[in-house]
Amino acid sequence: MTDTAKRIVDTAVILFNQRGFVNVTMRDLAQELGISLGNLTYHFKRKDDLIAAVHQQLIDERNAMLEAVQLTPSIANINAQMLPLLELYERYRFFYLDIMEVMRSYPAIAERQHEHIANQVRYIRAIIDYSVSSGNMRPEIRAGQYDSLAETVCLMLTFYLSQHTIRGREGSFYDDARKAMWNLVIPLLTEKGRGAFEGVLKSVKV
Amino acid sequence: MTDTAKRIVDTAVILFNQRGFVNVTMRDLAQELGISLGNLTYHFKRKDDLIAAVHQQLIDERNAMLEAVQLTPSIANINAQMLPLLELYERYRFFYLDIMEVMRSYPAIAERQHEHIANQVRYIRAIIDYSVSSGNMRPEIRAGQYDSLAETVCLMLTFYLSQHTIRGREGSFYDDARKAMWNLVIPLLTEKGRGAFEGVLKSVKV
DNA sequence: GTCTATAGAGTGATAGAC
DNA sequence: GTCTATCACTCTATAGAC
Structure with a gap:
C-alpha cells in the first residue's frame, strides 16, 4: 500500500x-x-474498494492484538485483555455502530464478520472452560448454560458501544463495559475465583 | 390520519x-x-415527517403492549411477557437494526429513545426488586450488581435481533433470546425461584 | 387528493491533460 | 500520481394542472 x-x-x-x-x-x-x-x-x-481496505486493516489490527494476548486466561489476564479489545472497538467504532448498514451493503464483509463472531464466541467459551478447570469458576448448573453465557458476553462486547451511544452517554465506556461483564461472571465464580477477582480489584480499577 | x-x-x-x-x-x-x-x-x-409518523406508531403500539402486561411479575408472567415485546421488536425491526443511523439523523427521535431505554431499565430493575422481595431471587452480593444486571438485560433485548442477524442466523430468534435471558438469571434464583422456573419450563417451552 | 413535470442539489465514477 | 472538468444518474422537494 x-x-x-x-x-x-x-x-x-x-x-x-x-x-x-x-x-x-x-x-x-x-x-x-x-x-x-x-x-x-x-x-x-470504488467506495466498495475503500471500505474493503478499511475492513482489512481492522482485521489485521485485530489479529495482531489477539496474538499479543494469547496468555493464560487467569482472572487478572482476562481483565487486562479486555482493555485493548475495547480500544480496538472504539478506534473502528463506525464499524460496530453502523454494522447492520455495512453488512447489508457489503455481503463479502458480512461473511467475514460471521466468521469472526463465531471465533470470538469459541474463544470466550475456551476461557470459561479454562476457568472451570482451574477452579475459579463453578461447573455449569444447566446444560448449555455456558454456551449461552459465551454468546451473551460476545453480544455485550459487540454492542456495548452502541448501547452507550443510544443511551446518550458520553465519555469512556471501558469501565462500564468491564463492570457489566464482571457482574455477569461474579455469581458464577468459586470462592477461589472470587478471591482472585478481589485481588484484581485491589490492584487495578475494574 | x-x-x-x-x-x-x-x-x-x-x-x-x-x-x-x-x-x-x-x-x-x-x-x-x-x-x-x-x-x-x-x-x-419530508422523509423526516414520515419517519416521525412511523416512530409515533411504534411508540403507540409499545405503550398499548406495556399497559396490557402490567401484571404481577411472577416468574411465569415474566416469561410470557417477553414474547409480545420481542414480537414488537421484530415488527419494527428496521428501527432496531438501523437504530444508530436513525438516531444520528433524527435527534428528536434519539431523545425519545433515550427516555424509553431509561424507562425500560427502570422497569426491569423493578421486576428484579419484586423477585427479590417475593423470595424468588437472592439479594445481590455486590452493590450495584442488579443495577448492572438490569442494564445488561435491556441491552440484550435491544440488540438480540441485531446479533442474530450479524451472526447470519435465520428464522425466529424468540426462543434464543428468552433462553439467553434466563441463563443470566437462573444462577441468581433462590430454591423457591428455581422451582417456579422449572414449573414454567414444564408448562411452556422456554 | 391525486397527478405530471421539473427544479436544484447531491452522488459515484470517468476522461484526459500534465 | 495528481489534477480539472464533466458525465450520467439519483435524490428530496416543489409547482401547478386536474
Whole structure:
C-alpha cells in the first residue's frame, strides 16, 4: 500500500467514526485529505474498494492484538485483555455502530464478520472452560448454560458501544463495559475465583 | 390520519424492514404503493415527517403492549411477557437494526429513545426488586450488581435481533433470546425461584 | 387528493491533460 | 500520481394542472 493509500484509509476511518459510514462521500474524504476527487478514485476506484481496505486493516489490527494476548486466561489476564479489545472497538467504532448498514451493503464483509463472531464466541467459551478447570469458576448448573453465557458476553462486547451511544452517554465506556461483564461472571465464580477477582480489584480499577 | 396516510406508514415499515431505512427512497415507496411521488409528498412533505409518523406508531403500539402486561411479575408472567415485546421488536425491526443511523439523523427521535431505554431499565430493575422481595431471587452480593444486571438485560433485548442477524442466523430468534435471558438469571434464583422456573419450563417451552 | 413535470442539489465514477 | 472538468444518474422537494 502506497503512502497516500494509507493516509486515505486512516482518514476514512476518522470521518466514518465522526459522521457515520453512509454520510461520508468520496468528495468529503478528498477535501479532508486536501487531495482531488480524481486522485482519491485513482487509489480506490470504488467506495466498495475503500471500505474493503478499511475492513482489512481492522482485521489485521485485530489479529495482531489477539496474538499479543494469547496468555493464560487467569482472572487478572482476562481483565487486562479486555482493555485493548475495547480500544480496538472504539478506534473502528463506525464499524460496530453502523454494522447492520455495512453488512447489508457489503455481503463479502458480512461473511467475514460471521466468521469472526463465531471465533470470538469459541474463544470466550475456551476461557470459561479454562476457568472451570482451574477452579475459579463453578461447573455449569444447566446444560448449555455456558454456551449461552459465551454468546451473551460476545453480544455485550459487540454492542456495548452502541448501547452507550443510544443511551446518550458520553465519555469512556471501558469501565462500564468491564463492570457489566464482571457482574455477569461474579455469581458464577468459586470462592477461589472470587478471591482472585478481589485481588484484581485491589490492584487495578475494574 | 387518513386512510392513505395509514397505508403509507404501514408500507414504509415493510420496506424499511426489507431494505434498511437509508436504502428506501420516497420513489421506491410511492411505486410500492402504486401512487405518485407527488401524492406521497402531499401526505408526508419530508422523509423526516414520515419517519416521525412511523416512530409515533411504534411508540403507540409499545405503550398499548406495556399497559396490557402490567401484571404481577411472577416468574411465569415474566416469561410470557417477553414474547409480545420481542414480537414488537421484530415488527419494527428496521428501527432496531438501523437504530444508530436513525438516531444520528433524527435527534428528536434519539431523545425519545433515550427516555424509553431509561424507562425500560427502570422497569426491569423493578421486576428484579419484586423477585427479590417475593423470595424468588437472592439479594445481590455486590452493590450495584442488579443495577448492572438490569442494564445488561435491556441491552440484550435491544440488540438480540441485531446479533442474530450479524451472526447470519435465520428464522425466529424468540426462543434464543428468552433462553439467553434466563441463563443470566437462573444462577441468581433462590430454591423457591428455581422451582417456579422449572414449573414454567414444564408448562411452556422456554 | 391525486397527478405530471421539473427544479436544484447531491452522488459515484470517468476522461484526459500534465 | 495528481489534477480539472464533466458525465450520467439519483435524490428530496416543489409547482401547478386536474
